[in-house]
Amino acid sequence: MSQSLAGKVIIITGASSGIGAATARALSRLGCCVALAARSAEKLHALADELGPAAIAVPTDITSGPAVANLIARTRERFGRIDVLFANAGIYVPGQLAEGDPDILARVVDVNVNGLVRCVHAVLPHMIAQGCGDILITSSISGHVDLAWEPVYSASKHAVQGLVHTLRRQLLPHGIRVCSIAPGMVANELWGITQPEEIEKRVAAHSALRCEDIVDAVVFILSRPPHVNVREIVMIAQREDL
Numbered sequence: 001m002s003q004s005l006a007g008k009v010i011i012i013t014g015a016s017s018g019i020g021a022a023t024a025r026a027l028s029r030l031g032c033c034v035a036l037a038a039r040s041a042e043k044l045h046a047l048a049d050e051l052g053p054a055a056i057a058v059p060t061d062i063t064s065g066p067a068v069a070n071l072i073a074r075t076r077e078r079f080g081r082i083d084v085l086f087a088n089a090g091i092y093v094p095g096q097l098a099e100g101d102p103d104i105l106a107r108v109v110d111v112n113v114n115g116l117v118r119c120v121h122a123v124l125p126h127m128i129a130q131g132c133g134d135i136l137i138t139s140s141i142s143g144h145v146d147l148a149w150e151p152v153y154s155a156s157k158h159a160v161q162g163l164v165h166t167l168r169r170q171l172l173p174h175g176i177r178v179c180s181i182a183p184g185m186v187a188n189e190l191w192g193i194t195q196p197e198e199i200e201k202r203v204a205a206h207s208a209l210r211c212e213d214i215v216d217a218v219v220f221i222l223s224r225p226p227h228v229n230v231r232e233i234v235m236i237a238q239r240e241d242l
C-alpha cells in the first residue's frame with residue numbers, strides 16, 4: 001500500500017537539469033512542495049515559474065557551507081519543514097588518473113561526496129527534531145562495479161554507497177529513512193544528450209535509461225508506508241553489460 005506524497009516538502013539538489021528537473025516536475029504534479037537547488041539560477045527560476053507557487057528556486061553550490069545553510073533556511077521559511085532531501089546533484093568527469101588534471105578530478109569528490117555530506121549534515125538536525133524524514137541519494141552503478149575509464153567518479157560513488165548504508169543504520173532510531181538509487185547510463189545532459197530523438201534512439205537500443213525511469217524509482221521509494229525502508233534501487237539499461 002502506498003502513501004500519498006501530496007503536501008510533502010522536498011529539497012531537490014541538481015534540480016536544474018536531468019534527473020533532478022524531471023523529478024521536480026513529477027513530484028510537483030503529485031502535490032509536493034519543492035525547493036529547487038543547483039548553481040544555474042536562470043534554469044532554476046524558469047523551472048520554479050513553470051511549477052507554480054509550491055516551488056521555490058534557491059541557487060546553491062553544494063560545496064559551499066553557507067549556501068547549503070541558506071537552502072535549508074529558505075525551505076523552512078517558505079514551507080515550515082523539510083520532509084525529504086533528494087540529494088541528487090553530481091558531476092561526471094571520465095579519464096585516467098595519469099592523464100587527468102588532478103584539480104578537475106578532485107572537484108568530482110568535492111561535489112559528489114563533500115557536497116553531499118554538507119547537505120545531509122545541514123538537514124539532519126531538523127529531521128531528527130521532527131522524528132521523521134527521508135534522505136534519498138542518487139548514487140550510480142559506478143558505486144558497485146569498477147569501471148576502468150572513470151576511476152575518480154567511481155571512487156566518489158563508492159564513497160556515496162558507504163555513506164548511504166552507514167547512515168541508514170545510524171538514523172533508524174530517529175525514524176529517518178535513507179536510501180540510494182544507483183542508475184546505469186541515463187541518456188541526459190550529463191552525457192551532453194539533450195535532443196529527444198537521441199534519447200529515444202538510445203532507449204530503443206536498450207542501451208540507456210530515461211530520466212523518467214529514475215523518477216519512477218523516486219516516487220516508488222518515497223510513497224512506501226513508514227514501516228517499509230527501501231535500502232537501494234539499482235537500475236541499468238537492458239543491454240548494459242555490467
Ligand SMILES: NC(=O)c1ccc[n+]([C@@H]2O[C@H](COP(=O)([O-])OP(=O)(O)OC[C@H]3O[C@@H](n4cnc5c(N)ncnc54)[C@H](OP(=O)(O)O)[C@@H]3O)[C@@H](O)[C@H]2O)c1
Pocket residue numbers: 013014015016017018019020037038039040041060061062063088089090091092111115138139140141182183184185186187188189190191
Ligand atoms: N546520467 C547518468 O548516466 C547517471 C548515471 C548514474 C548516476 N547519475 C547521477 O545522477 C545525478 C544527477 O545527474 P544527471 O544524470 O541528472 O545529470 P545532469 O543533468 O548533469 O545533472 C547534474 C545536476 O547537478 C547539479 N550540480 C552540479 N554541480 C553542482 C554543485 N556544485 N552544486 C549544486 N548543484 C550542482 C547540476 O546543476 P548546475 O550545473 O546548475 O549546478 C545539475 O542540476 C548525479 O549525481 C549523477 O552522478 C547519473
